Amino acid sequence: MFEGWSDFYLVVGSAAAVLIGLIFVVVSLMNDRPRSSVLYGSKLYMGPIVLHMSFVLVLSAGALTPGLSGRTFAAVTALLALWGLARAAYSILGMTKLRGEGGGAVHWTDPCYYGAIPFVIYAFALRVALAFRNGADWAPYGIAAAILALILLSVRNEYDLITWIAPRKDGDPPKKQGG
Numbered sequence: 001m002f003e004g005w006s007d008f009y010l011v012v013g014s015a016a017a018v019l020i021g022l023i024f025v026v027v028s029l030m031n032d033r034p035r036s037s038v039l040y041g042s043k044l045y046m047g048p049i050v051l052h053m054s055f056v057l058v059l060s061a062g063a064l065t066p067g068l069s070g071r072t073f074a075a076v077t078a079l080l081a082l083w084g085l086a087r088a089a090y091s092i093l094g095m096t097k098l099r100g101e102g103g104g105a106v107h108w109t110d111p112c113y114y115g116a117i118p119f120v121i122y123a124f125a126l127r128v129a130l131a132f133r134n135g136a137d138w139a140p141y142g143i144a145a146a147i148l149a150l151i152l153l154s155v156r157n158e159y160d161l162i163t164w165i166a167p168r169k170d171g172d173p174p175k176k177q178g179g
Contacts, residue, residue, distance in 0.1 A: 002063045013060030016053040044094045052150040055080045074132035084122035091115035121149045
């Protein structure tokens with residue numbers, strides 16, 4: 001099923017592991033912020049990145065597992081895609097709520113990059129899962145595209161978080177969320 005793909009999945013699995021590690025560095029930069037804002041913000045912003053990269057790790061491991069059937073891989077992919085769809089919807093709704101409460105507390109692009117784009121990627125991954133189940137020749141390329149999209153999106157989102165969290169003038173106290 002994934003003959004000739006081992007190098008690809010070793011590279012993307014390793015990249016996902018590194019990106020998960022980097023999100024913990026981002027968390028450590030938030031030590032001077034109120035715990036309540038960090039917890040809610042991490043669910044909406046950091047949680048999706050960790051989830052995407054965890055899914056990339058699982059799919060990479062599945063692709064490298066000897067003897068794993070296309071149907072089993074399809075079932076795992078479908079489960080992850082459904083979970084990702086639900087998580088993307090949660091992010092969109094959570095950011096909409098945050099925007100309403102904070103009067104512009106989130107940037108207008110956040111629901112797109114943390115919710116809508118992942119929703120589209122996971123909808124595509126669900127379609128790929130059906131293709132695996134049906135034995136479609138293009139399915140390995142489809143899951144590779146979905147995995148690369150998740151990695152690129154996560155790199156973009158981690159960059160977004162770092163550029164929002166880290167910059168601060170010398171001596172400036174941290175700003176409270178929403179103001």
